[in-house]
Every structure is written in C-alpha cells, then in structure tokens.
Amino acid sequence: MKILYLNGSPKGDNSVTLQYLLYLKKKFPDHDYKVWHIAQKIKSIEKQPDLFQEILKDVKSAEGIIWGFPLYCLLLPSQFKRFIELIFEGGKDVQDKFKGKYTVALSTSIHFYDHTCHNYMQAICDDLDMKYVGKFSADTWDILNRKNRPTWLAFGKKFFSAIQDTKPTIKSFMPLLSRDFSYIPTNSSKKIQLNGKKLVLIVDNQDSTSNIGKMIEQFQSSFGTSISIYSHENIDLKFPCIGCMKCGYDNRCSYDGKDGFNEFWRNHLMDADIIVFAGEMKDRYLSSQWKKFLDRAYFRNHTPSFTGKQFGMLISGPLSQNPNLKEIIQGFAEFQQMNLSGIITDEFGDSTDIDALILNFAEELIYNVKQKFIAPHSFHGVASQKIFRDDVYGRLRFVCQADHRHYKTNGYYQSFPQNNKVFKKINRKMMFLSRFKKFRTQLYKRIADELVRPFKKLVAAPYR
Ligand SMILES: Cc1cc2nc3c(=O)[nH]c(=O)nc-3n(C[C@H](O)[C@H](O)[C@H](O)COP(=O)(O)O)c2cc1C
Secondary structure (H helix, E strand, O other): OEEEEEEOOOOHHHOHHHHHHHHHHHHOOOOEEEEEOOOOOHHHHHHOHHHHHHHHHHHHHOOEEEEEEEOEOOEOOHHHHHHHHHHHHOHHHHHOOOOOOEEEEEEEEOOOOHHHHHHHHHHHHHHOOOEEEEEEEEEOOHHHOHHHHHHHHHHHHHHHHHHHOOOOOOOOOOOOOOOOOOOOOOOOOOOEOOOOOOEEEEEOOOOOOOHHHHHHHHHHOOEOOOOEEEEOOOOOOOOOOOOOOOHHHHOOOOOEOOEOHHHHHHHHHOOOOEEEEEEEOEOOEOOHHHHHHHHHHHHHOOOOOOOOOEEEEEEEOOHHHOHHHHHHHHHHHHHOOOEEEEEEEOOOOOHHHHHHHHHHHHHHHHHHHHHOOOOOOOHHHHHHHHHHHHHHHOOOOOOOHHHHHHHHHOOHHHHOHHHOHHHHHHHHHHHHHOOOHHHHHHHHHHHHHHHHHHHHHHHHOOOO
16 A cells, blocks of 8 residues: 655654654555655745645555654644645645545654644644544654554554545544635724833734734724734744754754844743734644744743733634634643733624724733733643643753753742642541541541631631
8 A cells, every 4th residue: 555654843854753654664564655754845845846746646646644743832843834734725636636535643742732733633634635544642752662562553554454445534623614704993092001011912924904914903003002013024033943952951042043033032022011913814723934933932942931921812714613723822821821811803793893802802901911810720721831840850851951940940840749748748647547437437528518618718707
C-alpha cells in the first residue's frame, strides 16, 4: 500500500514524531512509504507551484495519508497550518485530491492541549471529505518505553486494515456556515475612558473594508483617547518558530535582533493592562499568520507573560460553530493567567447589535481592569499549570531552565500536594482513625456538615 506521511514538524528529518512512522515502517516494511517535510519546506511550497503540485500528485496516488505533527501552542505549527490554508485556497481541484482518502493523525507532545489540536485536525479531514480512521496522540517519549510500543503498532495495523478492507468511518464535524453579512458601524457618541490604562490591540491584517477591519475601527473609536494598535507587519514578525528550544535556557530567542517580535512582546505587551487580539477565522482557526505570532511567543516557554491582565478578542467568522477554537482561546488566556473579558464576533444580529456589543466589550475591559477582576480559572488554567509544574520540575528541567527559575521563585513547587504540611498532618491523623469502623460511621454521617461548617460561619459573620 502507498502510505504518504505529511510531516508537520519544522525539524524535518529530526522530528521525533517522524521516528514513530519510521518505527512503524520497521514493523510493516511491505508498504511503500513516502515522506514530505511539509512544515520545513513551507516557504518553497508556497513559492513554487510545481513543488505543491508534486506533493498533490503523491496525495492523489496515496492509499493512506498520515498527518504527523508536534503540538505547538495548543495546535500544530504555523508552517503546517499554512499548508492546510494552501489546500483550501487551491479550491476544489486541490481539495478533491484528499477526498475519500483514508487518513490518521499522529502527534507527539506533553499532552498540553493535544485534544484541541486533534479536534482541529479531525475537523480539517472532515472538511476535506477524507476517511478519518483515528488519532494517535503520543507523549513525546512514549515509544522509548517498551510497554508503549505495541499500542502504536496496533494503531498502525488498524489503519492499514481500514484501508485494505475499505472500512466505514465516522464524521464528527459539520461544515462551518458563514453568513453573508456586511457590517456597517455607526459611530457612538459615548466614549470609554482609559483612565491611564494601557490597552494594546494586535491585528493580523488591516483591511478596512472587511468586517474585521470595521470591527477594529469601531472598537478603537469606542475610546475617548487613542489606543495602541499594531499589525503583525509593523511589529516586524518575520520568522516562524522552528522549535530550536534555545529559549529554554534564558528566554532568549534565536531570532532576537533578527526581527522585531521578541522586542515587541517584551516592550509593548508585557507592560500593557489590557490586550486585545483581532482577526478573521480561517478554516477552523485564525490565520496561520496569527499562529506564527503565537508560536513565537513560545520564547517564554511555560512561563506566563501576562499575569493579571485583561484579554479579549474581536473575531470575524462563525465562532459559535467552532467550540474548539473557543477552547483554545480560553486555554491561551488561562495559561497566560489573564482574564478573558470577552470575544466579540460578527456572526449574530445586525450592525447595531454589533456596535452595542463592541461598546459594551470596551466598557467591560475597563471595568475589569479597574476591579482587578480575574475570574477563577477553570480546568484550562488549573490543569495546564499542573502539567507544566510537574514536567518542568522533572524531565524538562534542564531544557527549560528559565521556567524552573521562575517556578522556584514564584512558589509553583509549593503547590505539590506532598509539600502541604497541614494536609499531610490531617491525612495522617484521619487515615489512622479511619481504620476504626465506629469512627468511619461518624465521619461519613457528619462529613457534609463538617465541610460546610466554615462557610456557614463566614456567611453568618458581619461583612468584612
Ligand atoms: C514552539 C513549541 C511549542 C510547543 N507547544 C506544545 C503544546 O502546546 N503542547 C504540548 O503538549 N507540547 C508542546 N510542545 C512540545 C512538542 O510538541 C514536543 O516536543 C514534540 O514531541 C516535538 O515533536 P517533533 O520533534 O516531531 O517536532 C511545544 C514545543 C515547541 C518547540
């Protein structure tokens, strides 16, 4: 069988994820495997139509396609995202090459938002009308452990059998429907005062005729004073992240001084009170240009840059049909320890409704910043902090030394349950007493009362 591996790692041959394919090939050598280093060669693919056509020829003749990629910042790398955009930009002719092909998605990561990345990839496969057999989301080091290898090989075997036996596959994502709507804003006489707070608005393109362009202008004009607006172009964002990991030592990026991104992040974003991103949905995410921006932010590794800030987004596109993107945005905000004040889209209502939403959004950002309002973090933020705390303390420490220093000085390691002296003492005592049936009977009879007792005390006490 002809198996085509589309390599989404910018590291090309040195991709860890690719080694999973090579291991599979060792076990099943009779198939004909071909690898295209898509992410690494994306610039050439964009510039040379012949090269793109050559890849498409292999897509057309393949019986099975493996999308292989590392997780980069809650999705796949911007270079691979760009390739997906090229497929859709190519129109029906290009998309039809993928139609009906059996496919799987393979990733390696430390399982931080691997589910959002795989949801995205599966939705893309559904959009391309491919036969999606499943995903394999491995921890980076999984196949180095003997006990994990059979699972990967079993998955590969299942993929080959699905192709051979033309097994049926399930679709999970409905196509996105965009409405045909042109937003015509009306300038409001009400103006929101910034009161000395710094608000930075970042946009990926500034086409003033598009809905997003007009939403950006309306947002700007909601304020009594001018706000700082930067486009990706004028911050001089040239290069995509290539995963070199040099930043792990001291948050210095290998592109420091070569383009303007890192300086912009440090000097214009990290001291802002409010950060707003704006962009159009492109396929199931924002643009690959936005992805490039967010991937480059990885120079801060697993250390949040924006603790205590307000964050929001203006998005043009059917976001409500794409909960995965909402989750990615929430995940980004919570990982950065920000408050997600709102996401305004152009998908519902008429222009007057959108005017009102934008004005209210501006007001809310200022209210929240004044109140220092940071909503309690949900699973998105709590889980990510625990994953990073454990990995930076353990296996990632020498690579991510800057994270380790930050975590140490900011008490992250104090949150290890084994470091909590009070609970250690309580647990010791209670576990000893729980050996006695009489105690257990009392414990479970009174547990609800005991749990709520301090809360009742707080509620009954005079307000402080
Ligand atoms: C820029 C960058 C961003 C990353 N983002 C994530 C992430 O969001 N979630 C995660 O679990 N791992 C993340 N990782 C870890 C990689 O996914 C992981 O190291 C992967 O195994 C690399 O695969 P590759 O060698 O095939 O490129 C990131 C690594 C880099 C360099």
